Amino acid sequence: MSKKQGFMKALKCRECGTEYPLEATHVCEFDFGPLEVAYDYDTIKDSMTKEAIGSRPQNMWRYRELLPVAGEPTVGTKVGYTPLIKADRLAKRLGIRELYIKNDAVNYPTLSFKDRVVSVALSRSVELGFGVVACASTGNLANSVAANAASAGLKSYVLIPHDLEQGKVINSLVYKANVIGIKGHYDDVNKLCAEIAGKFGWAFVNVNMRPYYAEGSKSMGFEIAEQLGWKAPQHTVIPMASGSLLTKVHKSYQELAKIGLIDESEVHIHGAQATGCNPIAAAEKAGLDFFKPVKPNTIAKSLAIGTPADGFYALRVMKETGGHAEDVSDDEIREGIRLLAECEGIFAETAGGVTVGVAKKLIESGKIPADDSAVLCITGNGLKTIDAVDGHVGATREIKPSLREFEALLEAEKKVTA
Amino acid sequence: MPVSVRIPTPLRKLTNDEELVTVEAKTIGDAIAELQTKYPGIQERLVDENGEVRRFVNIYLNEEDIRFLDNKNTEIKDGDEVSIIPAIAGG
Numbered sequence: 001m002s003k004k005q006g007f008m009k010a011l012k013c014r015e016c017g018t019e020y021p022l023e024a025t026h027v028c029e030f031d032f033g034p035l036e037v038a039y040d041y042d043t044i045k046d047s048m049t050k051e052a053i054g055s056r057p058q059n060m061w062r063y064r065e066l067l068p069v070a071g072e073p074t075v076g077t078k079v080g081y082t083p084l085i086k087a088d089r090l091a092k093r094l095g096i097r098e099l100y101i102k103n104d105a106v107n108y109p110t111l112s113f114k115d116r117v118v119s120v121a122l123s124r125s126v127e128l129g130f131g132v133v134a135c136a137s138t139g140n141l142a143n144s145v146a147a148n149a150a151s152a153g154l155k156s157y158v159l160i161p162h163d164l165e166q167g168k169v170i171n172s173l174v175y176k177a178n179v180i181g182i183k184g185h186y187d188d189v190n191k192l193c194a195e196i197a198g199k200f201g202w203a204f205v206n207v208n209m210r211p212y213y214a215e216g217s218k219s220m221g222f223e224i225a226e227q228l229g230w231k232a233p234q235h236t237v238i239p240m241a242s243g244s245l246l247t248k249v250h251k252s253y254q255e256l257a258k259i260g261l262i263d264e265s266e267v268h269i270h271g272a273q274a275t276g277c278n279p280i281a282a283a284e285k286a287g288l289d290f291f292k293p294v295k296p297n298t299i300a301k302s303l304a305i306g307t308p309a310d311g312f313y314a315l316r317v318m319k320e321t322g323g324h325a326e327d328v329s330d331d332e333i334r335e336g337i338r339l340l341a342e343c344e345g346i347f348a349e350t351a352g353g354v355t356v357g358v359a360k361k362l363i364e365s366g367k368i369p370a371d372d373s374a375v376l377c378i379t380g381n382g383l384k385t386i387d388a389v390d391g392h393v394g395a396t397r398e399i400k401p402s403l404r405e406f407e408a409l410l411e412a413e414k415k416v417t418a
Numbered sequence: 419m420p421v422s423v424r425i426p427t428p429l430r431k432l433t434n435d436e437e438l439v440t441v442e443a444k445t446i447g448d449a450i451a452e453l454q455t456k457y458p459g460i461q462e463r464l465v466d467e468n469g470e471v472r473r474f475v476n477i478y479l480n481e482e483d484i485r486f487l488d489n490k491n492t493e494i495k496d497g498d499e500v501s502i503i504p505a506i507a508g509g
Contacts, residue, residue, distance in 0.1 A: 015474075027504040029428040030463070032474035034506040136508050184481075190508035191478065195501065198427055207507045242509020290473070293485050307483065309506050312473060 005070035007044050011035040011211050014313075022070075024128055024203060026210040034309075035211045037068040045259040050230065060116055060219035066255055067219065068212045069123045075152045076119020080219050082107050084227035084375070090343040090356075096363050098373035100233070101340070102224050104380070105348050110147045110171065111381035112140035112349075113220055113245065118148050118205060120216035125203035131155060132202040136193035138186050138241065138302045139168030140349075140380050145205060146177035157202065159189050164301060167384040185296055187307045217245045221252025224375055225262055232256070232267045235374035237359045239351045240271040240280050240325070241303040243314030249377070250317045269317050270368065271325040272358035274298035274333060274350075280311045284325035289315055299330045299388040300350040302380060324367045328357035334392050336360070337382060347382030355379075421494050423449060424501040432457045446477060447490035449500055464502065474505045 004010075011020040015033030026035055048065040056062035060080025061073050083103045091099035104113040118141070125133055134157040135145045142158035149156035158172050162181035172179045182189045197207035205213045225232050232253040238246040250269045256262045273281040276298025283291040291311040296304035308314070318325060328336065336356035341347050348356070355376050362368040382389070399405040420440050425433050433439055441456065443449035454461035466472055469490075477484045478501040484492045494500070 027426075027428050027474070027506055029431070032428060032463075032472060032504050032506070034474070186508070187483070188481065191476070191481070191501070191503055194426075194503045194507040195424065197507070206509060210507065244509045293483055295486075305509060307476065307505070309509050 004040065007039050007047075007065045008068050008070065009038045009040050012038040024125075024130070024198075024208040026208050037211055037215055039066065041255075041258060048259060048261070050261060053226070060119070060216070060223070063219055063222045066215075066222070066252075067120055068215045069120065070127055073119060073123040074126050075122035075154075076115060076148050078108055079115040079119045080107065081223055084224060085344060085346070087344050087376075090340065093339060093343055094356075094360050094363050095370055096368065096374060097371050100224075100228070100373075100375045101344060101346060102220060102375055102377050103346055104220065105346060105352065105378050105382065109151075110140070110143040111384065112144065113217070113377075113379040114140045114144040115148070116219050117141075117213045117216035118144040121203070121205035121209045121213035122148050122152055122154065124212040125154070125205070125209060126152065128203065130201075130203035132157065132200070133205060134158065134193070134197075134202045135205045136160075136186070136190045136207070138304060139164050139171075139384070140302055141206065142177070142179070143168060143171040143384075146172040146175040146179075149177065150175040159193055161186050161189055161301075161304075165385050165387050167386060168301075171384060186305050187293070187296075190305075190307075214244050214248055217248035218252035218255070220245070220377065221249040222256065224249075225253060225256050228375075230256075230262050232262055232265055233375040234266065234372045235268045235270060235323075235368050236377065237270045237272055237355055237362070237368075237374060238377045239303055239355045239379055240273050240308065240314055241305045241351075242308045243271070243280055243310035245377070245379070246271050247310050247313045247317050250321065267321055268368075269321045269323040270358070270362055271314055271318055271323065272355045273325065273327045274300040274303055274354050275327040275329050276300070277304045277306060278327035279306060280308055280314050281325035281327040283311070283315055284318055289319070291315070298333075298350075299385075300333055300354050301385075302349060302351045303354060324362060326358040326361045326367075328354055328361065332357040334389055337389055338393065340378070341382070346378065348378045349380035349382050349385040350388050351380055352378040352382070419444070419494070419496040421449060421496075421498045421500055423453065424499065424503075426502050426504055428504065429460060429463060429502070432460050432463075443494055445490065445494060446479065446484055446492045446500065449494065450490070476503045476505045477501070478503065
């Protein structure tokens with residue numbers, strides 16, 4: 001056993017509890033279970049008070065005691081504390097009493113929730129002495145690793161499926177990252193990364209650094225609870241790719257209750273997937289506690305993981321919290337994107353369309369009661385996936401710079417809407 | 419027939435640090451049994467008490483997850499490559 005580092009005690013297997021030193025390793029040698037960071041909650045309780053948090057800058061590191069770095073963070077120090085918007089117009093459209101949008105479409109610096117996990121993973125990578133960082137990604141993670149590595153002077157390799165949206169590819173290339181397109185689905189990329197992680201002495205943020213990386217997602221839940229006035233929401237709807245974000249948002253509410261910052265309350269955690277890649281949602285709807293892998297075929301490429309690493313745990317969280325999963329078609333995803341944009345002025349990427357579409361279904365079916373309050377987690381920005389909505393959001397009407405033509409246009413419009 | 423099997427880091431203590439080993443086998447199930455003969459103790463790490471591949475272990479035959487093939491009954495041809503990979507990664 002290594003000694004305690006900061007507020008971290010050890011890495012611990014989630015299945016059998018075997019402890020490991022706080023190094024770059026992610027899998028238990030005995031049962032291949034995931035390693036998680038174990039914390040010293042007694043010390044954290046004394047240090048992480050509401051007053052202390054309130055006195056700190058508005059970014060995710062205001063909860064640093066519950067984020068796994070030993071010293072002060074060095075990468076991504078301005079990430080997080082994105083807006084929590086009370087979405088009254090969308091609430092009305094979806095038929096629910098109270099609705100909030102947690103808007104990570106404007107997370108700093110790369111416009112997705114992945115900046116949260118990357119700032120933790122890279123800060124920890126620097127602590128552990130790595131000079132090269134890498135990841136397997138569906139796009140957003142690649143953007144974030146590339147940008148944050150550039151700002152920290154680290155060399156980066158990002159591995160992505162070869163057919164990603166152009167916006168996501170260019171958003172990695174511009175930072176001079178080494179971008180490698182793999183001919184296959186994300187699951188093929190991930191398999192390759194699992195094989196090469198460790199081989200070259202690199203910090204693979206979502207492979208050998210995964211125990212640290214994944215904890216960064218908790219900051220989204222910490223912020224939601226603080227922004228609601230230190231309470232956990234009744235319902236949280238979360239998009240699922242690997243299922244990791246869902247499990248970590250749940251963990252964030254549990255931890256805040258454990259250290260006394262919020263009261264114990266009933267929380268329901270719901271998961272959202274695209275019908276074209278729904279291994280976790282299909283299993284939840286069938287009442288299974290395990291999933292069957294699928295071959296993805298959806299416009300929600302950021303969620304296109306057919307073999308989700310945390311699928312098992314995501315199913316368990318939904319079951320334990322009385323939450324549900326649903327999935328939506330490509331057309332329903334586009335409708336979700338439009339709804340959020342038209343009602344709240346927020347342009348989300350396809351994963352956001354999935355979350356809104358699934359929330360709509362869960363409210364319609366009564367699985368989220370109309371009298372309750374819900375938070376939707378929007379995880380990425382629509383400007384990165386314009387290919388998915390191009391041709392589905394209307395078109396520009398062109399006229400000459402003439403008053404007559406403009407009046408004619410308005411006249412024609414009146415007739416159409418009359 | 420001889421097939422090569424890629425061994426993941428957590429199991430290399432059992433294979434004397436060998437990353438790529440060779441076994442004679444006709445199916446994935448055979449290959450696991452053969453691995454056990456050569457490297458005692460490895461089988462229980464890969465399959466549970468009911469003989470099913472463990473939850474956090476993924477097995478691939480030439481890049482394809484065996485759950486898309488015939489699971490443990492998936493047939494192996496001469497020169498094929500089997501990879502054993504921890505399921506917990508990515509996302």
